[in-house]
Amino acid sequence: AQSVTQLGSHVSVSEGALVLLRCNYSSSVPPYLFWYVQYPNQGLQLLLKYTTGATLVKGINGFEAEFKKSETSFHLTKPSAHMSDAAEYFCAVSVAFSGGGADGLTFGKGTHLIIQP
């Protein structure tokens, strides 16, 4: 079974500062990794994903994440925070079935990102 740990339920940064949200995963097989964002009273929107290939993946709104197998990590970063980045961020993992198709997502508990003006 897979699991995801997000360090820090709340992260506060100043506008213009670096955003770093941490995610570590556990999986017995090569994982697919995702970051989703959730704004209040809305569904989840994909920021970026890692499936195979390049370990540094770029997503929407200037976010990127690096898959580090040796560290079982998939931390999310953004060089300069904007007020509109304030939201809940979820790291998630899934694995592929040998017969095709993907398993459901296992989510971390989420990190609430606060942007200070």
Place this chain on the structure above:
Amino acid sequence: DARVTQTPRDKVTEMGQEVTMRCQPILGHNTVFWYRQTMMQGLELLAYFRNRAPLDDSGMPKDRFSAEMPDATLATLKIQPSEPRDSAVYFCASGLETGDEQFFGPGTRLTVL
């Protein structure tokens, strides 16, 4: 602009009543997922379907929850009888391929009194 739709968006009911939530996946997506979000447990996978066949419902309380896909354009999640601990936001998501993005609906906020 293709998106997953869910109805109702909000549902308030009394303990013991039956609740049915509906989801219309994105046309052409062959995998449909049901998740539940609560403050205490976070986001949990309840069940999912591929090509309308149930693949895994191990996350669902079997005695009161049931999930079906009557056709490719409709997925339903039913709770009978409902209990206050079922209060949560229920999300439907759909996807297409291995490792593909799952597209989430806006959710159904269920309150059981």
